[in-house]
Amino acid sequence: MKLTQTPIQSEEEILERAEQMDEILDLSTSDNDMYFIFGNMIADRIEEYEEKYLELPKVESHEMLSMLMKNHNIKPSELVNISGDIHEIIKGTRNISKDQAKKFANFFNVPIKVFIN
Structure with a gap:
């Protein structure tokens, strides 16, 4: 549960969570199973970190x-x-x-x- 609820604090942690998210999503067999839900909850934490700390270059x-x-x-x-x-x-x-x-x-x-x- 910590992976899905605790905000990410560093770039090292984002890489670890992304790896864990991939492993969990690989176990998923449908959009409704717990693996899929937990994987997407981790993805939400990754997205929060990226929006807060990563500045993407502007593309026309x-x-x-x-x-x-x-x-x-x-x-x-x-x-x-x-x-x-x-x-x-x-x-x-x-x-x-x-x-x-x-x-x-x-x-x-x-x-x-x-x-x-």
Whole structure:
């Protein structure tokens, strides 16, 4: 229970918890078993530490979109329903609107702030 409730205090501890989380999640057989629940509770502590202490470099929204498309093997034509201006957005010549940011966030299952500069 300590792993799931105690805040992480150091980078060394975050690495230890991540390893323990992976081991616990490997034992999981469904989204409802205790291994899965405990693994995600440890992930919550890791996320809290990262949000508080780790500063990620700023990535422009169009660069993030391009990276996500590449990682998920998504072609621009597959995103035309979100924006008809997808090519201009990818090039960085057109900004992503808030409505488009919501749709991209839902599509890629990431926080909306990824697409808002």
